[in-house]
Amino acid sequence: MSPWFEKQRHLIDFTLASLARRKGRHLGLLVVFALLVFALASAMLFAHALRHEAQQILDGAPEIVLQKLVAGRHDLIPPGTIERISGMRGVQQVHGRLWGYYYDPVVKANYTFLVPPDNSIQPGTLVIGPALARQRGLAPGTGISLRSYSGALYSFAIAAVLPQASELASADLLLVSEADFRAFFSYPADHYTDIALSVANPAEVRNIANKLAKLLPDSRPILREEIQRTYASIFDWREGIMLALLSAAILAFAILAWDKASGLSADEKREIGILKAIGWETGDIIKMKFWEGALISLIAFLVGFIAAYVHVFHFGAPLFEPVLKGWSVLYPRFVLTPVIDGLQVATLFFFTVFPFLAATLVPIWRAAVTDPDAVMRT
């Protein structure tokens, strides 16, 4: 082993032996520090994975959704609109979507009725989302009766349940045929809820949206890009709230760490004096303290991060789920795909390890430059 390495090991030996003298206090500090990193890392990992998941799924969303507004409020698309748009240059596909909400008083949950664009559902049957199937105890082959808003009772056979893996996007869906949809909701013929457009050239999306706004001044185009950004914002915002709640904890820890690190006790000052007198340089003492701060903060960071990873991706983040995801009766069950943002981890590292190191080193600097003969004079 090189003398440099051996020297660092000696300094670590010393700093650990001196930490061990106040074992309870330093272990407590380590635990609190690790808990803080754990909380911050859990929030970050969870929000990032959720954001990533949303982006991935929403990549399949229509490039433009066109809604009609009447007096600034959402309205049905009247007949003829789709034909007017279809001829536009750059527009690849236009189709009128049919979807709506249904409140089920049995489980007090909202369902989303949707007619698939390919209208592949047999009349009289439903394909349902997994959360809904779970909540109502439905399986393929069983049936369900729903009372429509007009008061009539409709019975459907369950043709299939959507795959569990897609639950994040499909938890509460009821896929229904167009005929059933129009009958169930007394939907006016040839009217649609909104229009989905696909665009041949992605770079043209904004131009086409502009043209649409000019062509149909009473409409409102929503871009996929905006949808994805909104979701990112929602999770950013929830993560922000989480971090804001935690900021009190961060401050409390900062005070604790500062107090622990900066309030050099008379004993510690005396020890520094002794070390200097027996031949330690100022630099050696600072290095020794550096190892103290580095070891505590590095171990706390690693323990906190690893615990957060396991908590979020292997146990489903039970501690933070309500804050980060929200709640509802039909809550989708899903396992987040672990996608870790290296930059976020690096940021967390810098904002936890470095302030602690600084808090350890700054006060020692002042104490370490005392004259070595101070020990002899007292």
Next chain:
Amino acid sequence: MTLRPSTVAIVVVSTLAAAFVGCFIDAHFIVERTALDLAQTQTLATRLGLADLALFTEARYTRHPVQADLHSAFQDHPLALEHFPSGSLLPPHYEPLVRETTTPD
């Protein structure tokens, strides 16, 4: 001969560092394993033209937060951070949007 504290420290830190790296490796494997599920969800979303996650099903006006609806509390700003924009602390991240490029008459 008793164990040196630095030996303990080196062992602890390297074990933790290995576990830290392990997290990333584990994540990589899970992503690979679940790639099929994701593809399935994406296909479904594309087929049905889903524009929203089914996360906020508690009320009609929250089910599709990005799409204006008859019952939406807040219909216009697609970057709404909250159902009531005045409830959020910061204004939404702003980029000129298509419909706002139309100059007023």
Next chain:
Amino acid sequence: MLATLDYHRSRLASGVTVARSASRPSGLGAARRPDCTVGASMIELRDVKKAFNQGQHNEYWALSGITLNLEAKRVTALRGPSGSGKTTLLTLIGCLARPTSGRVSLHGRDISGLPERFLTEIRRQTFGFVFQQFNLIRGMSALENVMLPAFPTGRAHRELVERADALLERLRLTHRRDARAEWLSGGEQQRVAIARALINDPEVLIADEPTANLDTALAKEFMAILEGFGAEGRTVILTSHDPLVVESAAVHRVIDMRDGLLVEQ
């Protein structure tokens, strides 16, 4: 007691027996051991002055002009009442502090103007310190305390433990090796402090009032150890006003001080 002392003295002195009753031939110790290169001046002080709180209302001159040569391989004692400046002089000799004016040279090299880093290096290689309060680090074992001064040198751990163990054995402390510093008795603490001072194998051992915190029996024990060093040919510089020390045969030269000046003999 005497028997044990004699036993240890002979062990410490590596077989060289020093007659305890031998009286000193007049003031300064003459060459008693022919194998010693005595008289070779190791440390030279030229008109050394030291002030504390200079320029302030409580300015205080601890040393007001000391010119002195200290020889290698001798045991030298600085004697004087408290406040005479002997401890301050010791800190200047031991590179713990720099003089306000004047020169201190070691082996002919002027060290009074060196920056702290070099001074520390010289101090670590050349001097071992035994403080009046012993100044062991509490909460650490005797062994760890002995090894401390060698930590910045980056010597191999095994080598350090071996050397520290050897020193502890020499000072009859093997059984207290793993005891914490605060559990040791005064005499044991001092012997640990001596072992600590020797870990880097320094040329010069510096001891400040070594017997001030010891009872007579322990003080005698210390003198036995000191005699061993003298016999080994190690340079020892100490301060004391304890007659047991300064009148001992182990001390080759006594320098009297008063009010920051040497008292001419």
